Structure formats: C-alpha cells, structure tokens
Amino acid sequence: MTAPLTIPRRRLPIWPIAVLWTLALGLWGLSRQHSVWRDEAATWQVAQRSTADIWHMLGNVDVVHGLYYFLMHGFFACFGAGTTVLRLPSVLATAVAAACVAVLGHRLAGFWAGLGAGLAFGLLPAVQFYLQEGRSYALVAAGAGISTLLLVTMLKGHDRARRWAVYGATVLVCGLLNWLSLLILPAHAATLIWSRTPRRLCIRWVVTSSAALAGVLPLMVFSRGQSDQVSWIPPLTWHMMIGPAVLLAIGGLGAVADRPRAGRLSAAAVGLPLLAVPQIGLIGISLVQPLFLDRYILFSMVGLALLIGAGLGAAVQAATPRYPRASAWLVPVLVAVAVAALLPQSLAKRSPASRVDDVLAIAEDVQRLKRTGGSVLFVPAARRDTKLVSPGAFTGLRDIALATSPQKSGTLKGEEADPARIRAAMLSQRRILLVTDAPEVATPVSAQRDIMKLSVLKKYFTAVADEQVRGRRVTVYERIRPSSRLPQDP
Template identity: 50%
Template sequence: MVPSPALDTAARAVPRVRPAPAPESAPPPRRGRRAAVVLAPAGLTLALGLWGIRRQNSMWRDESTTYQVAHRSVADLWHLLGEADVAHGLYYLLMHGVFTLWDGGLLALRLPSTLAMAAAAAGVALLGHRLAGPRAGLAAGVVFALAPAVQRYAQEGRSYALVCAAVVWCTHLLLSAVTHPRKRTWAGYAAAASATCLLHEFAVLAVLAHGVALLSARLPEPLRWAWARAASAVAVVLAPLAIVSQQQASLVGWIDDPGRPELLGFAIPALVGLGCAMAPSAAAGPVPLRALALPLLILPGATLLAVSFIHPIYVDRYVLYSYAGFALLAGAGLEAALRAVPYPKAGAAALAAVAVAALLPYSIQLRTPQSRLDDPMAAARAVRELTRPGDGVLFMPARRREPILSSPGEFRGLRELALARHAVPSGTLHGIELPAPRIRARMLTVQRIAVVMDPPGRPLDDTPQERMKREVLDRSFRRCAEREVRGMVVVLYARPGAC
C-alpha cells in the first residue's frame, strides 16, 4: 500500500518529543531503596562489632587456640589436624592467611568475624527484601544486628560468624536456583554449601533446613530433586571431614547433657519466631518467608538437642546461623505490626529506642573480660607478677596451657616442669607431658612454682600426672600468694622458708 502524500505531510508537521534523559548520577529509586535496606543493617553490625573489639585486651581459651594454631606453619597445621580439631581446620587455614598478611594481634583475630557478621546482616536484610518487601527486610536486618548472640560472636576469633554469613548467602543461592533453575545455579549452590559445611560440619543442618523449606513451599518435584542432588554432593564432600572429626570426638567430651539454660535458649527464640510466623506478610517469589525461615530457626537446634539426649553435642553457637531465621520472622512480624498502627514511623522509632535501652547493659557487659568463660592473657600477666626468673611453672590440668601458648613472653625465664614435647612438634593443641615420676623429680629441683589451675569447684583430672602434681605440692610446698582471674587461679607455691 502506497502512503498518502497528505498523511506524510501531516506526520512531518507533528514535532517528535523525546523524553529527557535521566541524570546518570541518580540511580533508579528501587535500586536505591534496596541499597539502603542492605547497607543500614550491615553498617550497624559493623559499628557494634568494632565497638570495644579488643575487650580490654582479653582473650578466652577458644580464641587463644585460634591465635596460637593459626600462627603455626601450614605443615604444622596439617600435622595438628590429623590429631585434633579437624572440624575447624579450614577456619584455621583462613586465619593463618590473615596473620601471614597482617599480624595485628587481637584486632586481626576478631576483625574477620566482625566483617563476616556485617555481611550476614546485609544478607538477612536482602532475604527479607526478596521475600516480604523492603520494610520487612530492613526490620529483619536490624533485628539480626541487635541480637545479643550476633553481637557476641561478631567479636570472637572463632568460625561461627563466618559460618553464619556463609549460610545466609547460600540461602540466597538457593532462592536463585529455585527462581532460575539451571544447572549452573544449582552447581553454585552445591559448591557454596559444601564450602560452608567444611567451615563447620553442623552447617549441614542448614542444608537440611533448605530441603524442608522447599517441601513446605510445595514446589514442583523437579526442583526438589535438584536440591536433593545438590545436597548429595554436599554430603560426599563433607563425609571425609565427618569421619575424621568423629575419631576426634573426645575433644568435645566437655559438653554436658542439655539442661534448663540450653532448653530455654532454644525454646524462647523458637516460640517467638512461631508467633511472628502467624502475622500476615507480603509474599514474593516461589518460597514464602515463613516456609524458609521456620526450618532455618528450628530444625538445626532441635536436631542437635534431640541427639544430645543420647550423645551430648548441643552448643548454641554451633547453630548460630539459626538467628537468620529468627530475624526474618521477627522482621516480617514487626513490619505487619507497624502497618497496623496510625503512625508507623513514630512507632518504629519508639520500638528501636526501647530495644536499644533494653539491650545496652548487656551490650556493654559483652565487651568486658567478664563476658567470657576465662581470660588466659590475664592469667599470663598474673604469672609474671608473681614469679622471678628460675621459678617453675605448672598447669593443672595440662589443658590449661592456653596462657603460655598465647602469651609466651610473660613466661620468659620460667621452667616448664611437666612438659615433654611442645604442642607444635607433637601435633597437639597443648603438648605432651612427662610421666608422673619425672614430673615429681623436676618439681623437687625448684624452690618456687607458679601453678595455673581451674577455679575451686571444678572436677579434678584423675590422671597419674595430675595426681602426682597435687601430691608433691601438698607434701613439699606451701601456698605463698594467689591471684584470681576470670576462669582461672594462679597460685605461687614455695618450699618452706622460700616464700
């Protein structure tokens, strides 16, 4: 058909109006909102983590283990992992790299955990944004950042913050694999989940929670099978670590049967999360928020508790990542509650002020040496105050050698009376002690002995070496001075007349 000349003339007469281009510096509103939702909780978590991060120059025994093990060579580390603590092996290797690049003492020990927890808070906020909208995401991120357990382990030189961050971002990969089910997305999820479980083997319970979430969401069978294949790959990768760590199970023999504190510590967040799950929330994507968050909150802790009534293994920090599920549910519940009040912004500000006021005393206490089980660095300083060169030193029991391992300078000039082989060449955490008769002979060669021991009331180890130490001290020495520090007692013993 030939166009009419009249129509062509009319078309040329109408001017073409082009929309003005948006300024390049102004991001789309949706992207800017998402950035604010993610960055605000991450910044809050980072600020809380840096506040008092040195904890008055204190370090408790587990951190002491991280510090001294991460300073070993890779060969010595590999030697150790064949004998002990293989469950934390990947984390020790990562921290070895940190100290190789920057030997920054307590700050280098704890900063990776602080950064990891900030990344976890960002991930929780983004999960809430994906599943229930920006306000629910922001609320979830802030709840996560303020949680006392999150504040605690954001400042601890152990693997739990890194595991928590890894689980949160694995959950993002799961949602991406469900939304865009391709081989590469499921492969990425399987690889990330495998690495997370190698950081700590109980992260496999988060993978199990992911499977329960997919079942709860009633997703198509091909998606559930895709998850099952990914989980099987994770199990294959994890199996060697699980076998070796089971052979080292005596290292967690200190864990008791679950008592009232453990049961309440699990039940209270679980019940609050269940209550928040009842609130209506906006659904976004194929997996509802409550279907994902409830298994992540409840299943890992419930599984460990159930097993612990047969073989005690439950410690709340082993499933720290459960707080991501709690924060998602609490964030969605808070968003629904604030939607129902006349002035939601004022209500949110008032609620935040109440939360900060309620948590402030505990937050301050968390940043003191008294917030942890013990303080080997303080014990090392007490030994230095009580001793002089040539004095002997004993650790009762032998596993209380953390002070000399983390602060060897404080013991310069003192004689270790029970040590046969140092921890590093022996491939152990605390070294190997002499037979009881040789310990007795060495003790009788000195006039004064500084003893680092457990506080009164702790069970006494019933080994020949420990019995011999107590017997010689009772018969041939007397107490001269004593220093109590957090979780330990340092006692100076001397021969009669040598005090």
Template identity: 40%
Template sequence: MWRDESVTYQVAHRPLGELWGLLGHIDAVHGLYYLLMHAVFALWDGGLVALRMPSVLATACAAAGVAAIGARLSGRLAGTLAGLVFALLPVTQQYAQEGRSYALVTACVTWAAYAFLRGLRATGSRWWTGYGVLLALACWLHEFAALALVAHALTLWRLSVPGRVWRAWSLAAAGVTLALLPLMAVSSGQADRQLGWLGRPGLNHWLQFLAVAAVALLLSRLLSRRPGAAELVALALPLTLVPAGLLLVVSFVEPWYVDRYVLYGMTGPALLSGAALAHVVRASRRFSRPARALTACLAAGTAVAVLLPWSSQVRSPESRKDDVVAVARAVEKSARDGDAVLFMPARRREWLLSHPDLLGRLDDLALAESPAASHTLQGIERPAAEIGRRLLTADRVIALTDPEGQPLDPYPQEKVKRRILDSRFRMCARIPVHGAQVRVYIRSGNCM
C-alpha cells in the same frame, strides 16, 4: 581473649607443616578456619584486631544476607529491619567479636539460603551451583552447617515445589555431602577428643531453645495471615527449629549440642521479626505523624533498654569462661625468670601458649613434648613419677589453676602435682583472675 580464641591464635601462628600435623590428630573440623587465619596473620599480624576482624566482616556480610533474603520475600523495608534485628541480637554481637569460625559459617549459610531462594524460580543451574559451593564451604568451616540441608528440605516440602526443584536441590545437596566426606572421615576419628568435654544439655539450654521456638512460632502464626508470607515462614521457621532441635535431641545419645554450633539458625527469628516490624510500621501510617513519632521513640527506647545491657555484657571479659590476657598479666607480675610453672590441669597450658615470650622465661617442668612437636593443642606431659621428681627440685613454683570449687582432674599427673604442692610447698600468694587462679608457691625460705 579467652581460651578458644587463644587456640586459634597460637595454632594459626604455627608453620603449615606443624599445622597440618595437628589437624591429623585433632581439630580437623576447624582446619579450614585455621588455614584462613594462618593466611590472615601472614598478611597482617595485628594481634587481637587481626584475630577478630574476619568475624566482624563475616557478621556484616551475614546481616546483609539476611536483609537481602527479607527484601526478596517481604519487601525492602522488611529486609532492612530483618538485617538490623539480626545485627542487634546479643548472640550475633558476641560471635561477631570472637576469633572463631561461627560468624563465617553463618555468613556462608545465609548467602546459601539466598541462592536457595533464587534457585526455586530459576530455570538454569547457576543459583543451585552457588548454593552448593557456599554450603560446602560452610560445612568445611564447621560440619554442623550440614544441618541446614535438613532445614532446606523441610522448606521445599512445605512449599510443595515441583519435581524439577527437588531434583536440582538434591543434586546440590549430594554435591555438598560428597565434598564433606573427606572431612567427616578424618573428624569422626577425632570425635572423642573433639567433643569429649561436652555434657548433655541442661534445663537452661532447653528453656533457651523453647523460648526462641515459641517466639518464632508466634511470629509465623501472625505472619501466615499476611498475603505472600508463605515462603518467608517456610524458610525461616525450619532454620530456627531444625538445626538446634536436632542437635538437642541427638545429645540424649551423644552430647554434641552447643548453641554456637548452630548460630546460623538465628537468621530465622531475624527474618520473621523484620517482616512483623515492617507490618507494624505500615499499619502505623494510618495514625498522625506525632503519634507515629511518639511510637517510634517508645519502641527505640524499649529496644535500647532491653538490648544495651546484654550488648555491653557480651563485650566484657566476664561473658567468656576465662581471660587469657589477664592470666598472662598476673603471671608476668608474679613470676621471676627461671621459676617453675605448673598447669593444673594440663589443658590450662593454653592460658600461656599465646604468650610464648612469657612462657619461655619459665621452666615448664611437667612438659615432655611441646604442642608443636607433638601435633597437639596443649602438648604432652611427663609421667606422674617424673613430674614429682622434677617438682621436688624447684624452689619457687607458679601454679595456674581453675577457680575454687571446680572439679579436680583424677589423672595421676594432676594428683601428684596437688599432693607435692600441698605437702612440700607453702603458698605465698593466690591471685584470682576471671576464670582462673595464679598461685605462687615456695619450698623453703620466706615469701619475699
């Protein structure tokens, strides 16, 4: 479990009144997801399995949706292969086993795209109603799902659809926008607290986007020569390019880009890849059976060789920024009941909030108001002078810090913690954990 999953775990376990209070202060954009997880834990408090099961099921649902879209546009073989490609993508597998909302958003956007396709030729409003409901649900799970509307508008333009279709889509899009307005009104006031940690996308983000875009454009060019591929390309290419591309461009002004925010865009490359692979399979039927078997074995072996290391890596704790379970174990081994505990910086309190029994054995001497009481994620800390006075009364302190080399917060509370520990205490142990350190300090006596 890493820190974002820990947020889901501890927030979803709060009583509904406290959860509602939190959403008025921060994380309204994840509010529906927290409520869903609150219901999951009320039905079955199954720890990490329960935390991640909705994402697993949602990813399976999204893969089925990709297969359904591919089958409708390019045939059953292409659909099956597209669903398999989507399921095998390392980024899909990463968020399939993470307790956050991104897999659910992807499932909703994918099936909304299926309803969108059915609506293109339908005469009634049934499919457009389903499209609007699914996309509104996706947006309430994460607002940036609304960028799919822009991609779908580009699809309609590329297909030169009649005015009747434009009108039906516009009504559905207006319904999605209206449904999203209350969430936008609340979350806009939380934007600084919600996204203030983000920096502008670096070169690696742009290179990743350009690599995916290049593959999608190449596949689109190859498929465009095939009869009946126009709809596939018109749907898949905008989904690949528009949501991520728009967020990257906007991030020149407001840094809002994180690849998982637009995870649903990976359905585009999967659809294109499925159609291309189906074409290769059909073309191979001209060859003898032994040649086809050899080619299939070589292709499968290459896929395993390329994907297996990535798939293994995204299932390891090292694929995340930290590991709160490992941090808690290190604290449990090092701490004694009644020891003082300091979180440096204060937002690292998240490392123990999902282990309340362990945290309850320690004296959180900087904490003025608990997360639940203050309707915040990590609580409110005391003024710097008071933290300093309380710290000087402690004999043994467990300090949870970022790894060596990380930038230090400039706030007065953090400065006083560092200054007093360095000048009045002696460090007896430093236990490195993935993404964290657990340090043991004493003020007097020996380290035993």
C-alpha cells in the same frame, strides 16, 4: 495514604544499612579490654603455627576446625596477631549475614520487613556474643545467609547453573567449618516442600546438596575418632530446652504475622524451617551424643531475624491505613527500644567477665612474679595456652612437666612427662609457679598427673603469693624448710 512506605521502598537500599549497623555493633568494644578466653586462645596459638604443623595437629585433634585454622593462619600472616585481627573475620562475616537477612526480608515481605530483619540480626544476644568471638561460628552464619539467599533467588526463577554451583560450594565450605551446619539442608528441604517447588528445581537441589554432603562426609567420619574433645558437653536436660522453646515461640509469632500459606514462598516458609530444624535437629542428635551448644547452630538466628523482620513488616502494614505517617517510624522506634532494653546485656557481652577466663590477664602476673631460673606448672595441662599465647611472659621459666612441645606432638597443649618424672623434677626445684583456674570456674582435677602435681605442692611446698584475675590463677610455691622434710619415698 501509603506514600511514606513507597518512598523508602524504592529509594533506600537496605543491605548497606544492615551492614553498617552490624559493623558498628561488632567494632564496639572489640578488644574486650584486651582479653582473650581459652577457645580464642586455641585459635590464636594454632593460627601462628606453620601450615605443616597445623596439618600435623589436625591428625590428632581439632580436625573439625581445620579449615578455620588455615583461614586464620593466612589472616595472621597478612595482618599480624592481635585481638582485633583475631575477631575481625567474625565481625565481617556477621555483617554479611545481616546483609543477606535484610535482602531476604525485603524480597519476601517488603521493605520494612527487610530493614527490621537486618537490624534485628545484630541485636540478637547470641549473635552479639559470637560476632566478637575468634571462632568459626559467625562465618558459618554468613554462609547460611548466603546459601539461603541463593536458594530463594533460584526459587524465584533465576536458577542458573552457576548459582547452583555457588550454593553447593557455600554449603560445602560451611560444612567444613562446622559439619553441624549441614542441618541447613533439611531446613531448605522443608522450604521446598512448604512452597511446593517444581520437581525440576527439587531435583537440582537434591543433586547439589548431595554433592556438598559428599564433600563433608570424610571430615564427619574422621572427626568421630576425635570425639573425646566434646566429651565434656553435658547430657541434654529439660531446662536446656527452655532457650530453644523461647526462640521457637518468638519465631512462631513472626511466622503467624506473615500469614503463611502453603505453596507460597514467604518469609515464614524460609525463616521458620531455618530456625526450627537446626534447633530440633541438634536436640535429636544430643539424645544420642551430647552436643547441645547454642554456638553450633548460631546460623539458625538467620531464620529468627527473618521472622522478626516479617512480624515488624506486618505491624507496619497493619498500622499504615490508620496512621500513614507514624507507621514509617514504627521500625526505627522499636529498634531503639530494643537497643535500650538490651544495653546492659550488650555491655556485659563486651566485658572480659562475659567469658569463662582470660588467658592474657594472668600472663601479666606471671611476668611480675617470676624469677629467672624458676619453673612453671600448669593444671590442667590445657592452661598452657597462657604460655603459648604470651610466650614472652614465661621467658626464664622452665616448663618442667612438658616432654614434647605442642608443635612437635601435634596437639594443642603438648605432651607431658610421666608422673614419676614430673614429681622428680618438681622436687628438684626451689620455686614453682602454678598456673591454673580460679576456684569459681575450676572443675575437679581428674588426671593422675594433675593430682600428683597438687599433692607434691601441698606436701613439700608452701604458697608465698597468690593472684587471681578473670578466671585464671597463678600461685607461687617455695620449698618448705628444713630440708629434712624432703621425701625418700618413691
């Protein structure tokens, strides 16, 4: 009666299916209509700097992303800069994570649990978003999958010193990519407690984890000096916890279906802590320092996928005695239904509108509207990323507010002159292009330089052209005539 289950369990490898499935999801619409948003623009422009310039910048800003920038610098050096090259590491990393989830599910709950988990991982909305993102979050998810798979392998009796070393190195690399990924350590600790791991293995885990933590600690301490970078993250509110609550509810159902028992290494014992601990841990951290962004704990989706797979495996097992042939189709059919249900969201995530803005699109308007000998301003200064990513579009334009380039200043956006010098430079121009945010995504201007820029433009210039596209805006200003309106005030 169980033949339909035993055949695939023995003959079909699971992880290649998960890899190919996830690669297909990742490569589908990878360029997002040749759009790049501001976070990815930071990766793009920093990765093209020299290693010395990157190192110089990390002393001032973005040290938490330092390892990722160096990795992308090497990737760009080998394959060139482009949207595909920018995002391909995330696609490959997500495929690795999916493979790990599939193998974990297979080992802990059977073939159908592994297949369901491997296919479900790439379909999760958060994973679909960040598997096509030129940032480090997918790489951390891959590391979480690898380290968890290694831990399960060692807890099942294959605890070689080499595997412990690889486990520690993987946790260390993940911590250097994003030190919040160290929340995986208390999750793994919960698994050890739940499964009643022998004391000998617990000691080895403590030693290995402590070594990895010690390696990340200097980064954690140094990055505290750059905490202003995350000052924009809003304080935790009750409605921000709705998403984690839903995820924990879904994961809890999968854990219950797996029939968890204390003292047994199961999908629930591995997946539930991996899902819950990072979610709850980040909420706790955010009560002290607002840091609650789902991308920081994307790796917790490894646990959610494993629990979904366990639930699917339990459903197949329950259906097999009565419907032995039909049960073999249960997972493929449910995956097909999920694909259809998530199709609108999947399409939306692969469109430029899925992100706040598009750095590349507005560069085309700058290219069309500029005049040689003209000038350009950016409000806020961070919108200079358009110029840094598409320098050719700004050829012939003077960046009149810039005092020191991003490379020389060791910053992402460069250092601008004092307000008085910028004001004087503006008043000597006949035509200025202003690159800023479109009104629907713009935040109130607060920096004194930016307030002054807008004030001068409003009082002494008039807008003659205005283009908005995908969250960015370029406005052309020309000097108001007659010249008698020019200021004499300081």
